[in-house]
Amino acid sequence: MQIELIDLDFVELPLKAPFETSMGRESVKSAWLVTLWAEGIPGYAECVADAHPFYTEETHATVYYAWKNDLVPRLAAQPIGDPETVSTRWTGVRGHRMAKAALEMAVWDWFGRARGIPLWRLLGGDPGRRQIPVGVSIGIQPSLEALKDLAIQYQAEGYQRIKIKIKPGWDVLPVKTLREALGASMPMMADANSAYRPDDAEDLARLDDFRLMMLEQPLAYDDLVDHQQLARRLRTPICLDESIRSAEDARRAFQMGACSVINIKPGRVGGYQEAKRIHDIAMERGYGVWCGGMLETGIGRAHNLHLSTLPNFRWPGDTSASDRYFVEDLVDPPFQLNPDGTLSVPEGPGIGVYPDPDRLRRFRRYHETWRG
Ligand code: OSB
Ligand code: MG
Numbered sequence: 456m457q458i459e460l461i462d463l464d465f466v467e468l469p470l471k472a473p474f475e476t477s478m479g480r481e482s483v484k485s486a487w488l489v490t491l492w493a494e495g496i497p498g499y500a501e502c503v504a505d506a507h508p509f510y511t512e513e514t515h516a517t518v519y520y521a522w523k524n525d526l527v528p529r530l531a532a533q534p535i536g537d538p539e540t541v542s543t544r545w546t547g548v549r550g551h552r553m554a555k556a557a558l559e560m561a562v563w564d565w566f567g568r569a570r571g572i573p574l575w576r577l578l579g580g581d582p583g584r585r586q587i588p589v590g591v592s593i594g595i596q597p598s599l600e601a602l603k604d605l606a607i608q609y610q611a612e613g614y615q616r617i618k619i620k621i622k623p624g625w626d627v628l629p630v631k632t633l634r635e636a637l638g639a640s641m642p643m644m645a646d647a648n649s650a651y652r653p654d655d656a657e658d659l660a661r662l663d664d665f666r667l668m669m670l671e672q673p674l675a676y677d678d679l680v681d682h683q684q685l686a687r688r689l690r691t692p693i694c695l696d697e698s699i700r701s702a703e704d705a706r707r708a709f710q711m712g713a714c715s716v717i718n719i720k721p722g723r724v725g726g727y728q729e730a731k732r733i734h735d736i737a738m739e740r741g742y743g744v745w746c747g748g749m750l751e752t753g754i755g756r757a758h759n760l761h762l763s764t765l766p767n768f769r770w771p772g773d774t775s776a777s778d779r780y781f782v783e784d785l786v787d788p789p790f791q792l793n794p795d796g797t798l799s800v801p802e803g804p805g806i807g808v809y810p811d812p813d814r815l816r817r818f819r820r821y822h823e824t825w826r827g
Contacts, residue, residue: 456565457534461527462490464810465515465821468752468781475595477622477650478509484750484780485820487518488810491561498565499809501755502557503722510648510749511676511697511723513553521554527825530558538563538577542728552700552725559726560758567805573761574806578727580764586797587763590616590771591779592646592748595625602629603636609779615771615796616642616668622650627661634665642771646671649697653681656688668770669694669716679704682713694718696747701725702732709740716770718747721762722755734767743769753777753786757806760790760798774798785818787811 465487473482485506491498504513529544541559548555567574576582591614596602606617617637619629630645637643644667651659651673659673669692674681676697686693694716699705701724708714717737721730737744746763749755759774776798777789784790786808790798801807 456493456562456569458491458493458531459826460492461531461825462492463522463823463825464488464490464815464819466752466785466815466818467820468783468785468818470750470780471778471782473594474750476620476646477595477648479507481505481750484752485515486752486755487515487557488752488754488785488815489557489561491558491565493565494569496565496568497809498561498563498568499754499806500557500561500564500758501751502553503720503749503751503755504553511553513551517551518554518557521548521551522558526551526554526558530562535562538566539728542726553722556722556724556726559728560721563727564758564805571804573800573802573804574758575761575764575800578731578761578765580761581766584764584766585800586793586795587760587768587774587800588615588771588796589774589776589792589798590614590618590642591775592618592773593620595620595622599629599632603632606633607636610637610641613792613794613796614775616644618644618646618671618773621645621647623655623658626658630662630665630667639666642668644668644671644694646696647673649674649676653684656685659685660689663690667691671718672696672698679708679711679713682708683711686712686714692716696720696723699724699733702729702736705733705736709736709742715742717742717744718773719744719762719768720747720749721758722749723747727762730762731765734765738767743767745770746772746774748773748775750780752781753784753790753808754806754810756790757786757801757808760800761806764800771796783814785810785814787814
């Protein structure tokens with residue numbers, strides 16, 4: 456394929472309820488949507504960068520300039536024969552993984568559409584995994600009562616695992632409350648988004664009483680060493696999110712015992728190719744992964760479901776149904792939770808969904824077209 460045109464759409468979708476974490480509070484989901492055009496066929500992806508550099512350092516602004524100055528000129532310079540080769544176009548360009556990922560993932564979607572096959576096939580997914588087990592990630596709530604009500608509601612809807620956001624002062628009591636409310640057998644976990652310091656190990660060890668499946672990213676966003684020390688101290692397995700940006704990070708983390716699980720988000724690690732490498736490194740070493748989320752619209756959600764068909768995605772993902780986030784998603788029909796707590800992988804070519812034109816018009820705040 457030779458990229459002929461790129462449509463950039465900046466969208467804002469109101470969230471049903473604000474999402475609060477140790478990093479802050481969000482009431483609106485904003486994102487760049489990328490559409491690559493070649494031979495009259497589109498390739499869609501959503502960039503997971505946020506407005507502010509709280510989760511990683513990337514923002515809508517850094518993504519825009521990385522695309523404009525470095526990534527798009529390299530990508531559009533010559534035809535692309537195979538989506539596996541996309542990352543070789545930006546050899547020497549450091550960082551900007553979310554910006555790289557959106558372009559690479561749009562190329563993968565394009566190849567799926569051009570060949571008339573669903574993306575999961577192109578990625579090498581397991582044909583037996585067409586329904587993806589999913590959980591839900593619950594933000595910090597105004598009260599224990601509110602948390603309990605929400606978790607019970609999601610459990611009743613059929614979500615297979617409940618994850619809650621924690622921070623110092625909102626950890627042991629919320630976890631204890633939920634364990635009692637949801638019952639001994641409900642899979643539960645907690646995500647701190649780097650809210651703790653190594654000195655907090657004693658407090659974190661109190662979470663060991665509640666049989667959490669894992670504790671996600673308790674310490675610094677760029678750390679492996681302190682997590683290694685903490686992992687020795689806790690019975691609860693450590694899962695890393697922010698700290699793992701590449702397959703090399705994954706190799707180091709497993710080698711030193713900094714974690715025993717990785718939350719894979721293709722946007723965080725630079726795209727599908729790197730995500731697959733991390734998946735494979737974990738599998739070779741006997742560890743599992745699961746697919747995280749970034750409150751994506753239906754476009755990013757579809758991408759995450761296709762990735763989750765790979766065989767070593769062992770735990771329910773954060774890819775919840777559209778109505779957990781939005782009154783109206785960008786895609787129509789929205790993603791719905793099956794009664795067995797799964798989301799179905801879309802079956803059409805590529806990611807199998809596209810932005811609804813009417814909704815895109817209503818949610819779009821800015822548009823730009825680039826010619827290749
Ligand atoms: O740390 O996994 C995270 C949302 C935004 C940024 C970071 C994270 C999250 C979530 C929610 O936990 C995942 C989702 O429901 O998409
Ligand atoms: Mg996380």
